[in-house]
Amino acid sequence: RVELLSMVRKQSKSLDVKETDDAEMDARFWREITDLYFVCRREPGSRGDDDLIFLVKEWAFHFSRREDGGGDSPYFVRRWGPKLDELIGDNPISIDWRRSFFLNFIAHTCYSVTVAICSRRDIQQYQADRSKGLTPVFKVLKTVYASPTRVNFHLDSRKAIETLPSYPEICFAVDDFDSTFDSVVLTDADHCYCVLLNAHDGAAFPHTDDKETCENRSKVKSSKVTLFSGFISYEMVREAYDSEMMSGFGSIFSLGHFSSGKAGRVYMKGPGGRGEVEVAVSGVPGKYNKMNSSSPARGGLRNMVRTAASVASTAAKQAYAAAAASSSSSSSGGGEMVPLKCCLMSISLPWEAIAHDLVFQVSIY
Known part of the structure; x- marks a missing residue:
């Protein structure tokens, strides 16, 4: 975990930056780190309140709440499973992996x-x-x-x-x-x-x-x-x-x-x-x-x-x-x-x- 956190720290020099020079490489990094941190390393015997994986939709950056609570949710939730691909399934929704990592990082602290x-x-x-x-x-x-x-x-x-x-x-x-x-x-x-x-x-x-x-x-x-x-x-x-x-x-x-x-x-x-x-x-x-x-x-x-x-x-x-x-x-x-x-x-x-x-x-x- 120390090694993974060091990688996250190096990749998070500026958390308020919305885009990077290489968005595709950036997305791959955050997808892999999400997989390693919250899916692969988790054991079945871990505590129950860590059982959820949050996935933020790509358009969530432009999401604004309506006063009446209407509109689509900017994220969706899956129960933990041993493989990230199986969690996502055939869902056509594009995922913002950077924000997904940090949402799980926050939720599981x-x-x-x-x-x-x-x-x-x-x-x-x-x-x-x-x-x-x-x-x-x-x-x-x-x-x-x-x-x-x-x-x-x-x-x-x-x-x-x-x-x-x-x-x-x-x-x-x-x-x-x-x-x-x-x-x-x-x-x-x-x-x-x-x-x-x-x-x-x-x-x-x-x-x-x-x-x-x-x-x-x-x-x-x-x-x-x-x-x-x-x-x-x-x-x-x-x-x-x-x-x-x-x-x-x-x-x-x-x-x-x-x-x-x-x-x-x-x-x-x-x-x-x-x-x-x-x-x-x-x-x-x-x-x-x-x-x-x-x-x-x-x-x-x-x-x-x-x-x-x-x-x-x-x-x-x-x-x-x-x-x-x-x-x-x-x-x-x-x-x-x-x-x-x-x-x-x-x-x-x-x-x-x-x-x-x-x-x-x-x-x-």
Whole structure:
């Protein structure tokens, strides 16, 4: 695999180049590397989530999504087989082998997303001196999967009603976002909502056990590459939430366990406008039983680990209680402090950006 990755790196000097001087030779190279990397070297005992082979159509470069999701898909999918020619069969569709390789390269890599609540003052100090590390107030780690499709969530039913092609955007969706991030609540004006997307194993990493699942690999400390890193302040979340609540239209429905809460969508751009995060935001009730406070989460933001559901639930109740106290104490002064629950629904990134980071930032030696 190291040798194959070295060949890919040499052939990928400029991922945004659409054509080469010798298109036929270029197509042969990417077809062969796709065959060697994803078909020939795969063993029948490999994990099931690597069972799909994605093939991008030649005209996918000119593909543009319609708002209603209509039109042909820019790719098609085959179940793995021992011979690439048999997978393709007599399909008359012309295949873009370069984009097909990178779509499989991305789809067969393992990812985890970390959602954290951090103090804005701590973030500013961390940006000034990264050697000090960053201790989040609360965090959740979740395994996610790269897909050339996006899921259209309806917040009223908490169900995905349809799946549409997103390629050339790659989507990392969280199907159970409402339960996974039920405890992620901004309860202080100094709070910031932070999102990190890391690649940590799989196809892009040369020293990988193909029989291990991405879920198991996320529990093992290993090298990783950050593909998305961004945060948004409480004020910005509150402003976007209030704007949607006052508009009288949009995605405002009951969400989660709190029937009195209303949820709306908030979109967050990454640094330099790279990537987009979709978050379901809802106000939560301010009356909860007070519980004993717990110690803050330990470890830097880069070393976050998954928080058990029971601990998360307890921490959320403590946060709600603290927010209620904060709200009552601030009512005589400034505006009311409204706790905001933020449930990450998806992250979207262009495939070229992901491929570039995986090819050139992962250590292959």
